[in-house]
Amino acid sequence: MKIYTQLSDFKKLANAVVTIGTFDGVHFGHQKIIKRLCELAKSAGGETVLLTFFPHPRMIIDPENQDLKMINTVDEKAQILASLGVDHLIITPFTRDFSNLSAEEYIKNILVDAIGTKKIIIGYDHRFGKDRLGSIRTLAENSSVYGYEVEEIPEQDINDVAVSSTKIRKALLNGDVALANEYLGYAFSIYGPVIKGDKIGRTIGFPTANIFVAETYKLIPGDGIYAVTVEMDLEIESQKPKAESENTEVSGTLSPFNSQPSTFRGMAYIGQRPTINGMTRNIEVNIFDFDREIYGQNIKMNFLAFLRHDVKFTGLEALKLQLQQDKEDTLAFFEGQ
Incomplete structure (x- = not known):
């Protein structure tokens, strides 16, 4: 194209x-x-x-x-x-x-x-x-x-409901990614480079990759925990979609990567991290069975299911226990697919 x-x-x-x-x-x-x-x-x-x-x-x-x-x-x-x-x-x-x-x-x-x-x-x-x-x-x-x-x-x-971009936006803002995906016909995604965070997740056994979304107009789903898949090209240091320059061509693929990306399961978090009194809204993902440093790497996160709303816990230990449950719930979701 x-x-x-x-x-x-x-x-x-x-x-x-x-x-x-x-x-x-x-x-x-x-x-x-x-x-x-x-x-x-x-x-x-x-x-x-x-x-x-x-x-x-x-x-x-x-x-x-x-x-x-x-x-x-x-x-x-x-x-x-x-x-x-x-x-x-x-x-x-x-x-x-x-x-x-x-x-x-x-x-x-x-x-x-x-x-x-x-x-x-x-x-x-x-x-x-x-x-x-x-x-x-x-x-x-x-x-x-x-x-x-x-x-x-x-x-x-x-299902007797007229599809519209407005209804999809509303579903995403409410965290209902399953309904949004049904309307879209594909999984809603977020794409961007991994940036450095404060590494608190590592201290409790759940390291996360923080994603930076440069486009301020891009819709971000409602705060909470989600089951996701994560795509990345592990063979090169960085990627950029081909659609930016004038009179260019884009191949027929939903992937923004130039080669076949690797895909991992994970659980994503969107919110201000109230347990540690966070001040900014973060987009983070704990990638299962993955331990490589990927700072600066572009990744694509596909939202598949909403697990729970964001809440403030009494401390990091309580948060850790909940994250363990969240991981079990995420794995159960994938096993049921």
């Missing part, structure tokens, strides 16, 4: 089959759109184009609201889209000027003149253009003028 971080870097196609949206989470509903996108492109002999935006439009339109967190970073989203078979990913910077384009300008200047859209497939509720006045009806009304076809994807349900 080729990635473009500016629309001007994209070379207009002769037969572009296009979809548009923020696609945060790339959940089941999004996946249905992308599957249909690929089917249409194959039948028409065209190439798939997914037009998305960064920052999220709400971050620009309502900059005072810092509460919006994203399920995926830009790199994570690119890896998932590549795995689904998208040919071209255009990550358009969302600015005030961009938000002021009318729906008609958006169609002509971007979809037709810049991309070369011949078919567009869109979710039933997609809105675009200034004040979000553009809709699938607007696209249909202009289709004969610009010579493209429009196809609508209806609402996708799971």
